[in-house]
Amino acid sequence: MSEVPAGRPRQRRPLWIVVLSLLLGSAALWGSSQLVWDTSADRRGDEVLPSLVPLALLCLAAIAAVVALSGWARRVLGAVVVAAGGTAVFLGVTASGALPGRGLAWLGGFLVLGAGVLLVVRGGAMPRLGGGYQTPGAAKRSTDPERELWNALERGDDPTDRD
Known part of the structure; x- marks a missing residue:
């Protein structure tokens, strides 16, 4: 019976954490865009902050890029994801509107920000799709x-x- 190297499962774990964080962050950003933020004018989040949906789509596209890229390209992608997450957090904090919508945008932004930081720090060591x-x-x-x-x-x- 052959043994699996001890570092192998640990290397894959951050990749799935990044993918899951990006997926959940994208869902939170999209969900925030669909909530009513301003009850007096009946305005949804995508009307208050039109950038929520594009940020959510960027996160979905980043999932495909994360599994396809490796090395320095993955780290550059991580910097882009950090910028997107930071933007979402900033918008969730500074925008006017109902707390649930802003809070969901804030949560999505932090999930995306965390995924981006993990990509910048550990992106080069993560396995690539089809790398074996x-x-x-x-x-x-x-x-x-x-x-x-x-x-x-x-x-x-x-x-x-x-x-």
Whole structure:
């Protein structure tokens, strides 16, 4: 029975925390835009702060980018996400309106801000989608002869054929 390296699950955990935080932050920002903020004029959050929906869409797009990017590009994305989260927090604090709508925007902003900080700090160490797979031409030769036999079987080669 082969053992999983001790650091492997820990490396994946921040990636899923970032994805979940961005998803929840996006949902909170969108939900805040749909709540009534001004009961006297019956104005919703997207009328009071038109930037809530674009910020929520940016967070959804960032989810796809997080799993596709790696290295410095992921850290740059983290800086963009930090800016989006900071903007949402600022808008939630300074906007006028009902507390539930502002509070939900504030919560969404903090979730997005936290995801962005985690991307900036740990983004380079997080795994990338499909990072464990290689094209057949790019596969490196293993120094382990047993592993090389398994690789040959996976490719459909007959490892016993010596011709």
